[in-house]
Every structure is written in C-alpha cells, then in structure tokens.
Amino acid sequence: MGNARRTRHARARTTHAARAREARRAGAAPAGEPAPAPPGAPPSPPEGDRKTVVATVLALALCTGSWLIQHGADAQGPPPQPSAAEAFPSASPGGGPVPRHGPAVSPLPASPPVRMRIPGIQVDAPLRPLGLRPDGGLESPPEDDRNLAGWYTGGPAPGAVGTAVVAGHVDTADGPAVFYSLGALKKGHAVEVDRADGRTAVFTIDAIEVYASADFPSQKVYGPSARAELRVITCGGGFDADTNAYLGNVVVYAHLISVRQRS
Numbered sequence: 001m002g003n004a005r006r007t008r009h010a011r012a013r014t015t016h017a018a019r020a021r022e023a024r025r026a027g028a029a030p031a032g033e034p035a036p037a038p039p040g041a042p043p044s045p046p047e048g049d050r051k052t053v054v055a056t057v058l059a060l061a062l063c064t065g066s067w068l069i070q071h072g073a074d075a076q077g078p079p080p081q082p083s084a085a086e087a088f089p090s091a092s093p094g095g096g097p098v099p100r101h102g103p104a105v106s107p108l109p110a111s112p113p114v115r116m117r118i119p120g121i122q123v124d125a126p127l128r129p130l131g132l133r134p135d136g137g138l139e140s141p142p143e144d145d146r147n148l149a150g151w152y153t154g155g156p157a158p159g160a161v162g163t164a165v166v167a168g169h170v171d172t173a174d175g176p177a178v179f180y181s182l183g184a185l186k187k188g189h190a191v192e193v194d195r196a197d198g199r200t201a202v203f204t205i206d207a208i209e210v211y212a213s214a215d216f217p218s219q220k221v222y223g224p225s226a227r228a229e230l231r232v233i234t235c236g237g238g239f240d241a242d243t244n245a246y247l248g249n250v251v252v253y254a255h256l257i258s259v260r261q262r263s
Contacts, residue, residue, distance in 0.1 A: 078238075078239055079170050079171075079176070079180045079181065079182070079183055079234075079235075079236060079250075080181060080183040080184040081183040081210055081236055081237070081238070081250065082183045082184075082185070082208040082209060082210055082250060086185070086186060086187055086207060086208040086209075087207055087208070087209045088206070088207045088209065088253075102188075102204045102257040103257065104227045104228070104255050104256060104257065105228075105256055105257060105258060105259065107159065107160050107161035107162075107227065107228040107256065108159040108160055108195075108197075108199065108201060108228065108256075108259060109160065109197075110156065110157045110160040111157055111159070111160075111195040111196050111197035111199070112129070112151070112153075112157055112195065112196045113127045113151050113157060113158045113159075113164075113166075113193045113194065113195050113196075113201075114126065114127060114194050114195065114196055115127060115193070115194040116149055116166060116191065116192070116193050116194075116232075117191075117192040117193075117194075118185070118189070118190070118191050118192075118232075119189075119190060119192075120184075120185050120186065120189040120190070121181040121182065121184055121185060122181075123178060123179070123181075124147075125147045125148055125149050125168070125178045126147075126148060126149075127148075127149055127150065127151045127166065127193075128141060128148060128149075128150050128151070129150065129151060129153045130150035130151060130152050130153065130167065131152075131153055131154070132154065140167070140169070141167075141168060141169060141178075143169065143172040143173065144172075146169070146171075146172050146174060146175065146176070146177040146178060147177075147178050148168070148178060149166055149167065149168035149178050149179065150166065150167055150168065151164070151165070151166050152164075152165040152166075152167070155222075156228075157195070158193040158195070158201050158203075158228075158230050159193065159195060159199070159201030159228050159256055159259070160228060161225070161226065161227065161228055162224060162225055162228070162229065163222055163223065163224060163225050163229045163230075163231060164228075164229065164230050164231070165222065165230075165231050165233065166193075166230065166231070166232050166233070167232075167233045167234065168232075168233075168234055169234065169235075170182075170234045170235040170236065170246065170250075179232070179233075179234035179250075180234075182208070182232065182234050182236070182250050182252060183208065183210065183236055183250045185205055185208050185252060186205070186208075187205055187206065187207060187208070188204060188205060189204070189205045190202060190203065190204060190205075191203040191204075191205065191230060191232065191252070191254050193230070194262065198261060198262050199259050199260065199261055199262065200259065200260040200261075200262055201228070201256055201259055202256070202257055202258040202259065202260065203230045203254035203255060203256055203257065204254060204255065204257045205252055205253065205254045206253045206254060206255060207252075207253045208250065208251070208252050208253070209250075209251050209253070210236050210237050210248060210249070210250050210251075211237065211248050211249050211251065212237055212247055212248040213237070213247060213248050213249065215248075216248070216249060221233075221251055227255055227256070228255065228256035229253070229254070229255050229256075230252075230253075230254040230255070230256070231251055231252065231253060231254075232251070232252040232254070233249055233250070233251050233252075234249065234250055235248070235249055235250070236248055236249055236250035237249065237250070
C-alpha cells in the first residue's frame with residue numbers, strides 16, 4: 001500500500017508541475033491576473049505572488065486519500081463539502097473574491113506564521129514552512145502528524161500584503177487529518193494565524209468553494225492582491241474508489257480584518 005501511495009504522489013507532482021510550467025509560459029504574470037479592481041484601487045503588487053504559481057497549484061498533490069483507501073468511506077464518513085451557498089455569487093465581477101465579510105485592515109509587515117486556529121471546525125494546529133522539491137513540486141506536511149499544516153514560503157506571509165497560502169492533508173493513513181472538516185466552514189467564520197512577531201492576524205472567510213482537479217482556477221485562487229488575503233486548501237470534491245484519489249480541492253478564501261497583540 002505504501003508503494004501505491006508513493007506512486008500516486010509522484011503522478012500528482014508531475015501533473016501539477018506541468019501545470020505550473022504552462023502557467024508561467026502563458027503570460028508575464030505567471031501567478032495569474034487578479035479579478036478586475038474597482039476604479040481607484042491600488043495596483044496589485046506582483047512581488048511574491050509571481051512566485052506563488054511555481055508551487056501552490058501543486059498543493060493539489062496532497063490528495064492521497066490514504067485513510068479511505070485502507071479503511072473505506074464507511075469506517076469514517078467522507079469529508080464534508082461546501083454547499084453552493086458558501087461560494088461566491090456567480091455574478092461576482094471576474095469571479096473574484098467579492099463581496100467581503102467585514103472591512104479589510106492595513107496589511108502587516110511580513111513575519112512567519114507559527115500556528116493556525118479555525119474555531120468553527122476545532123482546528124488548532126502548528127504551521128511549518130513548505131518549500132519546493134527539486135522537481136518543482138510543493139512539499140507536503142509530514143503524514144506522521146495529522147494535526148499539522150504548512151505555509152508556502154515562496155508567497156506572502158499571512159497578514160502581509162498579497163495572497164498567502166496554507167495547505168494541509170485531509171487525511172493520512174491513520175485517519176482524518178487537520179483539514180478534514182474544512183468544507184464545513186461558513187462565510188463569516190474566523191481564521192486566526194499566530195505569527196512569529198507576537199501578533200495574531202485575524203481573517204474572516206469570504207467564501208468556500210470546491211473545484212475538480214481538471215478545472216482548478218489557479219488565477220482566481222492564487223492571483224495577486226493589494227490586500228492581505230489568505231487561502232486555506234485541502235482535498236475534496238468527492239472520492240474515487242477506483243483511482244483511490246480525491247477528485248478535487250476545497251479552497252477557503254479569507255481576508256484580514258483585525259490584528260491582536262499576544263501577551
């Protein structure tokens with residue numbers, strides 16, 4: 001079974017590395033163009049976000065389905081999927097992340113994140129840095145710790161200007177993992193990120209959407225932003241028992257609404 005999982009990982013990394021190369025060749029802004037900005041909005045900063053496409057679309061390779069492969073969906077119910085009510089309105093300009101739930105606040109200086117809390121689904125997990133593998137694929141958090149997520153260091157830090165990305169497993173061979181319940185979140189729920197500078201960046205959720213792997217909208221998910229944005233990503237979209245893999249990804253969109261100083 002271990003060899004089968006490693007084979008699926010390798011196939012996923014190869015597929016998504018190819019997608020990243022195609023995205024980089026498609027234009028001068030490889031991280032994708034953002035949704036059209038309202039009149040008078042400041043230009044989106046490209047630094048950091050340009051690097052994001054190199055790896056963050058590769059977060060799709062986290063979709064191992066290890067627990068369901070070994071034990072079946074009856075042993076542990078499949079992860080919840082977001083309802084259509086939690087998606088962005090289909091009429092949103094450019095399909096981008098609007099409207100927002102609560103006002104945005106000024107971005108913070110960059111500082112590495114150390115912990116994430118999502119009270120709505122009882123997540124309280126440390127964050128570890130994620131870089132790139134030699135083949136260009138995104139590293140994934142170790143599977144020996146189910147309560148662990150990762151932050152992509154090639155993009156912005158949570159709370160800083162731009163689109164920060166946190167990814168984690170939906171399950172491991174030992175059972176449901178840190179983001180198993182991500183699809184149960186609702187608009188307006190809070191996501192808190194403790195940072196190394198002693199501050200906690202508090203985000204509010206604007207939408208939760210699910211995408212098939214073949215239709216993953218990398219520009220929408222990872223495009224640059226002039227505000228402090230956050231994406232939290234895991235696998236979802238149903239589970240295919242024939243291929244032993246999840247069919248897509250659950251993506252949480254959020255933006256910074258407040259900052260607390262930790263004691």
